[in-house]
Amino acid sequence: MRKNIVAGNWKSNKTLTQALALAEEVKTLASQITTEAEIILGATSLYLLPIKKVLGEGSKVKISAQNTSAYGQGAFTGEISADQLASAEIPYVILGHSERRTLFGETDDIIQVKVKQALNAGLLPIFCCGEPFEIRQAGTQNDLVKIQVETALFGLSDEEMRKVVIAYEPVWAIGTGLTASAQQAQDMHAFIRSLIAIKFGKETAHEISILYGGSVKSSNAAEIFGMPDVDGGLIGGASLVADEFINIVKCA
Numbered sequence: 001m002r003k004n005i006v007a008g009n010w011k012s013n014k015t016l017t018q019a020l021a022l023a024e025e026v027k028t029l030a031s032q033i034t035t036e037a038e039i040i041l042g043a044t045s046l047y048l049l050p051i052k053k054v055l056g057e058g059s060k061v062k063i064s065a066q067n068t069s070a071y072g073q074g075a076f077t078g079e080i081s082a083d084q085l086a087s088a089e090i091p092y093v094i095l096g097h098s099e100r101r102t103l104f105g106e107t108d109d110i111i112q113v114k115v116k117q118a119l120n121a122g123l124l125p126i127f128c129c130g131e132p133f134e135i136r137q138a139g140t141q142n143d144l145v146k147i148q149v150e151t152a153l154f155g156l157s158d159e160e161m162r163k164v165v166i167a168y169e170p171v172w173a174i175g176t177g178l179t180a181s182a183q184q185a186q187d188m189h190a191f192i193r194s195l196i197a198i199k200f201g202k203e204t205a206h207e208i209s210i211l212y213g214g215s216v217k218s219s220n221a222a223e224i225f226g227m228p229d230v231d232g233g234l235i236g237g238a239s240l241v242a243d244e245f246i247n248i249v250k251c252a
C-alpha cells in the first residue's frame with residue numbers, strides 16, 4: 001500500500017534556535033493527532049542532526065535533506081555527499097527542486113546522477129518535477145514533465161523506483177499563492193503514474209507516492225489530497241508555522 005506523506009520544505013529559512021523550536025512544536029502537535037501519513041521535515045543540512053535529537057528515537061516525524069552532491073566523498077569543497085547524509089542517518093533527501101533547477105543550474109542529467117547517488121547510499125529521494133508558467137500556458141506541461149521523469153528515473157531498477165517519492169510542483173504555484181486546481185494536480189499525477197506504469201509496470205506505479213507541491217495551505221489541502229492520485233504534499237511556506245503544517249497533515 002502506498003503511503004500518504006506530508007513533507008515540509010523549510011528551504012533556507014530559520015536560525016538554528018528557531019528551527020529547533022519549530023521541530024519541537026511540530027513534534028508536540030504531531031503526537032496529539034492520529035494520522036497514517038508520514039510526516040517529514042526538510043531542513044538545512046546543518047540543522048538535521050540537532051533536529052533529529054529534538055525529535056527523539058523512533059519519532060513519527062522524520063527528517064530530510066534538501067539536496068545532496070552529485071559526487072561521492074572527496075575533493076568537492078562545500079558539498080555534502082549522499083553517503084555522508086546516510087552515515088548521519090538522514091532518511092530522505094529532496095532532489096531536483098525547481099529552485100535548484102532555476103537558481104543553481106541543475107539539469108535533468110545532474111538530477112539523475114543525484115537520484116542514483118542517493119539510492120546507492122540508502123537514502124530515499126523525494127524527486128521534484130514540474131513545469132514553469134510559460135509551459136503551462138503553452139499547454140505542453142506533460143511533455144516537459146515526461147522528460148524530467150524519464151531522464152531522472154527511467155534508468156533505475158524496479159526495486160530502486162519503489163524507494164522514490166515523486167513531488168509534482170508546478171513552478172508557477174511555488175511560493176506564489178497560486179495553486180493548481182485539484183483537477184490539474186490529479187491530471188498530472190495520473191499522467192506521471194501512467195509513465196511509471198509503462199516503464200516499471202502497474203504494480204510499481206500503484207505503490208509509489210506522488211505528492212503535490214505549490215502553495216498548499218490548510219484551506220486547500222483537503223481538496224487536493226482528496227484526489228485519487230495525490231498522496232500528500234510537499235509544503236514550503238505553510239510548513240514554517242507548526243499548527244498550520246499539522247493542520248495540513250490532518251488532511252492527508
Ligand code: PGA
Binds near residue numbers: 235
Ligand atoms: P510553497 O513551496 O508551499 O511555499 O509554494 C513549495 C515548495 O517549494 O516545495
